[in-house]
Amino acid sequence: MDKKHIVVVGAGFAGVAATKKLAKHFRNDKNVLITLIDRHSYQTYMTELHEVAAGRVAPDAIQYDLQRLFCNNKNVDIVTDEVRNVDRKAKIITTIGGSFPYDYLILAMGGEPNTFNVPGVDEHAFTMWSWEDANKIRRHIQDTVEAASNEHDKEKRKGMLTAVVSGAGFTGVELVGELMEWKERLAKDNKLDPSEFSLYLVEAAPIILGVVTEREQKKAEKYMLKQGIQIIKGNGVAKVEKDFVQLADGTVIPTQTLIWTAGVKANSDTAAYGIERAKAGRLVANKYMEAKDSEGVYLAGDLVYYEEPDKDNAPVPQIVQSAEQTGHTAAANIIAAIEGTEKTEHKGIYQGFMISIGSRYGVAYLMDKIHLSGFLAMLVKHMVNLFYFLTIGSGYYFVKYIYHEFFHIKDKRNIFRGHLSRLGNVLWVLPLRVFYGSMWTWEALKKIFGLYGTTSWFGNEIVLPFSWLKEATTGASQAVVPTAATAAHPVFGLSYAYGEEPMMIFKQAPEWFNSIMKVMIPNPEVALFFQKFMTVVELLIGLAIIAGLFTFLANAATIALVISFSLSGMFYWVNMWFIPVAIALMNGSGRAFGLDYYVMPWIQKKLDAWWYGKTKSIYEPGIGK
Structure with a gap:
């Protein structure tokens, strides 16, 4: 087979989905090269733009570096560049930096805001359709609120502390919900009263959130x-000036912050490609996603116009589910074209819609029958986001998402209301860490040297x-091990009380555990080795915890040891505090005057470079560059 060149333009949800599918299918075919071109070196997680715009997560939390996403796909060449022209006859793409011949091309550049030519929007409004947009909104709001805190003119101050979101679809509702929560922090940082802030959600249609049912609309x-959000329906924005917004009925709202989320159209760059266009500049595709x-x-993605026969000939929606599915269809049919197999017709399957209103409340309508709201709706939204990282094979960003949504949060802005936040100081666990490590070290030393009348685990008994x-074993050489059977009147308790005998967790090992141990320790010779080995392990664990080295793994190992000793009939209820202490110390305790402060960053850096390679702001053409 002649070498085939596949070029994918756009690293959004559609482009990434298509590239992943192609890369996986042709992973063992050296005759197929896939080039992914995007003007950024990262994918923007568009569904979280509102979280960056309203200061809930750090800006880099929604940037997913393409090198990290495709480091294991050796047949994918990542190129950071902008497409200037598509010559469909010569099958060549021209970019700022060069040109790329192709046999098959996927255009997945997404969309851009549609202002519908409303006067003043382009000059005075903020849009939210990119990482840059979200950052611009965040900085503007912070600067405007700071300036308002020093403004003596009450009317001007009121306008500065008023924000208007135009468009009550997914994006508008999610953004105004985030702003609603952010105002508390903005007020506190600038010594303002939260009641001075005003938020408006303006919608030209008579309803909000038109993609879900009336039930979700009413709850939202x-x-x-x-x-405290003021909702205006059936009365859209007619004019935008620097200091006010005028609605269709003539209502004037003084504000310096209008955020436009009222519409989307196809990427305007595609107008020059000579492909037939439809409503909102979207490019017409057939049932195979061919232009x-x-x-x-x-x-693929938001720029596609294809009327779905099984959905009353409605065009494919401009949502993430549709973007990924059109990307998969396009990739599947390129595979079919190369291999001469049957093509796949596009069939959109939309499992539901989930809308967050701030970090703690949301509504969802799933599989055309399930209605959710509040905590459950938000939980499902997070689970769907996490599932996305599994579909693209990125464990790295799976973990990063958990950190920035559940652990690295401020002001209680998540569904657990801050209870999982780990932004505390681990210095206070230092005494506990040293004590706990010393305890394990001392136990190991007793077993090595047989201190205070104990039987040495390094002997022949x-x-x-x-x-x-x-x-x-025979004779008196067999050591007598205290068990619950020999203890006088053992009493259950989680602490030791004077005059009581502590109770063992198990009088004897369960049969299923015995069967495992018989395989692991079948005879006395192995038992003697095992005793010595376990003692050395205990000593190393104790020293590691004291030194703060690999504290997560060391404390996890102590939990395993406690479970093992308990099942063996060698552990008391009064010592069950070992487990919660180990769990507490797994929370980065080794970085407080510990070796993990130096060792873990070094290991992470080395592993990162080995597994992902070097991440860059600009990726040049050429695999293995």
Whole structure:
């Protein structure tokens, strides 16, 4: 087979989905090269733009570096560049930095805001359709609120502390919900009263959130009204000036912050490609996601216009689910074209819609029958986001998402209301860490040297209390191990009380555990080695915890040891505090005057470079560059 060149333009949800599918299918075919071109070196997680715009997560939390996403796909060449022209006859793409011949092309550049030519929007409004947009909004609001805190003119101050969101679809509702929560922090940082802030959600249509049912619409509206958001329906923005917004009925709202989320159209760059266009500049595709009258050119994502026969000929929606599915269809049909197999017709399957209103409340309508709101709706939204990282094979960003949504949060801005936040100082666990490590070290030393009348685990006596080992040994040399049977009147308790005998967790090992131990420790010789080995492990664990080295793994190992000792019939209830202490110390305790402060960053850096390679702001053409 001749070498085939596939070029994918756009690293959004559609472009990444298509590239991943192609890369996986042709992973063992050296005759197929896939080039992914985007003007950024990262994918922007568009569904979280509102979180960056309203200061809930750090800006880099929604940037997913393409090198990290495709480091294991050796047949994918990542290029940071901007497309200037597509010559469909010569099958060549021209970029700022060069040109790329192709046999098959996927255009997945996404969309951009549609202002519908409303006067003043382009000059005075903020849009939210990119990482840059979200950052611009965040900085503007911070600067405007800071300036308002020093403004003596009450009317001007009121306008500065008023924000208007135009458009009550997914993006508008999610953004105004985040702003609603952010105002508390803005007020506190600038010594303002939160009641001075005003938020408006303006919608030209008579309803909000048109993609869900009336049930979700009412719940969302009720929640926003309760939180002080003023909702205006059936009265869209007609004019925008620097200091005010005028609505269709003539109402004037003084504000310096209008955020436009009222519409989307296809990427305007595609107008020059000569492909037939439809409503909002979207490019017309057939049922195989092929561009009309364009051999070898496929379309995916928000720029696609395809009327779905099984959905009353409505065009494919401009949502993440549709973007990924059109990307998969385009990739599947390129595979079919290369291999000469049957093509796949596009069939959109939309599992539901989930809308967050701030970090703690949301509404969802799933599979055309399930209605959710509040905590459950938000939980499902997070689970869907996490599932996305599994579909693209990125464990790195799976973990990063958990950190920035659940652990690295401020002002209680998540569904657990801050209870999982780990932005505390781990210095206070230093005494506990040293004590706990010393305890394990001392226990190991007692077993090594037989201190205070204990039996040495380094001698020739077997101390493990398993029946088959006792039967294999004879004479007085067998050590007597205290058990619940020999203890006088053992009393259950989680702390030791004077005059009581502590109770063992198990009088004897469960049968299923015995069966495992018989395989691991079949005879006295192995038992003696095992005793010595476990003692050394205990000593190393104790020293590691004291020194703050690999504290997560060391404390996890202590939990495993406690479970093992308990099942062996060698552990008391009064010592069960070992487990919660170990869990507490797993929270980065080694970085407080510990070796993990130096070792873990070094290991992470080395592993990162080995697994992902070097991440860059600009990726040049050439695999293995």
